[in-house]
Amino acid sequence: MSKKTGLLSAPVRVLWELDLEPGISRERALRVAEELIALRVFYITIRPPSDMAAEIAGISAPYAHTTLSIASPDSFTGWDAAAGIKGLDLYNPSERDIQKSTTILGSAPAGVALSLTVVPEKGKLGGLLETVREGLAVGIRIFSIANPNLVNAYCGVADKPGLPSHSVSRFILDKSDREYLKRGLETLLAPYGDKARLLVHDLFLHEALDLPGLGRTEYAGCQAGDSIAFIAADGTVYPCATLPFPLGNVKDESLKDIWAGEARRKLRAEITELPKTCVACELSARCIGACRGLSFASGGFGLPDPSCGR
Numbered sequence: 001m002s003k004k005t006g007l008l009s010a011p012v013r014v015l016w017e018l019d020l021e022p023g024i025s026r027e028r029a030l031r032v033a034e035e036l037i038a039l040r041v042f043y044i045t046i047r048p049p050s051d052m053a054a055e056i057a058g059i060s061a062p063y064a065h066t067t068l069s070i071a072s073p074d075s076f077t078g079w080d081a082a083a084g085i086k087g088l089d090l091y092n093p094s095e096r097d098i099q100k101s102t103t104i105l106g107s108a109p110a111g112v113a114l115s116l117t118v119v120p121e122k123g124k125l126g127g128l129l130e131t132v133r134e135g136l137a138v139g140i141r142i143f144s145i146a147n148p149n150l151v152n153a154y155c156g157v158a159d160k161p162g163l164p165s166h167s168v169s170r171f172i173l174d175k176s177d178r179e180y181l182k183r184g185l186e187t188l189l190a191p192y193g194d195k196a197r198l199l200v201h202d203l204f205l206h207e208a209l210d211l212p213g214l215g216r217t218e219y220a221g222c223q224a225g226d227s228i229a230f231i232a233a234d235g236t237v238y239p240c241a242t243l244p245f246p247l248g249n250v251k252d253e254s255l256k257d258i259w260a261g262e263a264r265r266k267l268r269a270e271i272t273e274l275p276k277t278c279v280a281c282e283l284s285a286r287c288i289g290a291c292r293g294l295s296f297a298s299g300g301f302g303l304p305d306p307s308c309g310r
């Protein structure tokens with residue numbers, strides 16, 4: 001059974017990990033930025049290591065909702081370079097990195113949303129809660145719980161038809177993990193009411209939580225390769241950072257051509273085809289296969305999302 005949908009001609013949301021040589025050249029990075037603007041990509045998130053990330057963010061800011069996502073305050077080159085951005089996100093920072101970011105956060109121009117993104121990992125959930133606690137202490141009120149970046153973790157085997165399941169198991173939360181996060185996050189965030197906002201990408205974790213600032217627009221299933229795209233540091237375009245399935249490289253062709261290409265069309269057909277074991281499940285109309293990146297990485301698109309306890 002598959003859910004037939006028309007494909008978008010351009011992604012709505014692009015995450016770009018920008019690195020210059022040995023990643024992509026400055027000239028090519030500028031061309032990609034121009035293309036993102038021309039394609040009217042609505043949300044652009046740029047993550048350095050390159051100094052140029054802030055400059056590119058400044059270029060796209062007048063045309064797209066642009067966020068600079070920094071894994072460490074050391075990769076932030078100043079507010080002047082990133083003038084006009086709408087958001088600054090701390091991505092999976094250590095407690096020390098959050099403390100080191102207080103000057104940057106305190107000097108943020110008015111209107112810039114400050115947020116913190118964390119990726120849950122088995123055995124490290126206590127650290128995740130500490131990170132959120134530290135974020136609240138420095139004034140952050142927007143939190144995002146993201147799915148893992150499997151492209152960066154396993155890009156060496158990205159073109160293999162599947163990945164060994166033990167590779168992703170550390171990112172698969174079970175019911176007790178979700179209960180633990182539920183208790184911890186509700187304790188931390190409930191006192192802030194709707195002043196604190198939590199975005200949870202994983203469907204099963206999202207459904208386990210009950211917080212005033214937790215919202216989700218209508219769930220339409222995995223968006224990888226349709227409204228979502230990820231550009232890795234070497235220029236390879238993936239459907240999503242959680243789905244290590246390369247679609248092309250912006251060093252060789254335009255994003256527009258990659259998005260119009262056969263690889264993406266085939267990938268979306270795979271994504272919209274429910275795994276056989278899910279077809280008979282009465283809940284499949286609600287989860288629509290959930291995270292197809294986790295399915296793929298745990299052995300192939302034919303498997304269900306390993307976070308599904310059923």
Ligand code: SF4
Nearest residue numbers: 222224240242291293
């Ligand atoms: S593969 Fe799909 S469900 Fe998983 S993180 Fe990416 S967009 Fe979300």
